[in-house]
Amino acid sequence: MERELTGGGSLMQMRMRYHGTASRWSFALHDPAGDRCQDALLPTGDSSRTPEDALDTACRLHLTGLGT
Numbered sequence: 001m002e003r004e005l006t007g008g009g010s011l012m013q014m015r016m017r018y019h020g021t022a023s024r025w026s027f028a029l030h031d032p033a034g035d036r037c038q039d040a041l042l043p044t045g046d047s048s049r050t051p052e053d054a055l056d057t058a059c060r061l062h063l064t065g066l067g068t
Contacts, residue, residue: 012037014058019048027054029061 002010012030015037019025026048028037041047042057 014040014054016051016054017048023050024048025051025054027058029058 002012004010011032014030015028017026017028026039028039030037039047040057040061042049042053046053
């Protein structure tokens with residue numbers, strides 16, 4: 001998933017992987033320092049759940065940082 005930037009262009013945020021059912025997806029967050037995606041866990045410790053759970057977690061981390 002990419003995010004459009006105000007001045008044009010886009011920024012990669014995350015990648016999602018389908019696990020055969022609509023309720024099981026895993027995700028990886030984009031690391032701009034290494035320009036690659038790193039597998040991530042949800043706050044519950046699960047490695048896969050719904051797409052909404054993955055997107056909520058990714059947005060929370062990107063918007064608030066790891067310290068919150």
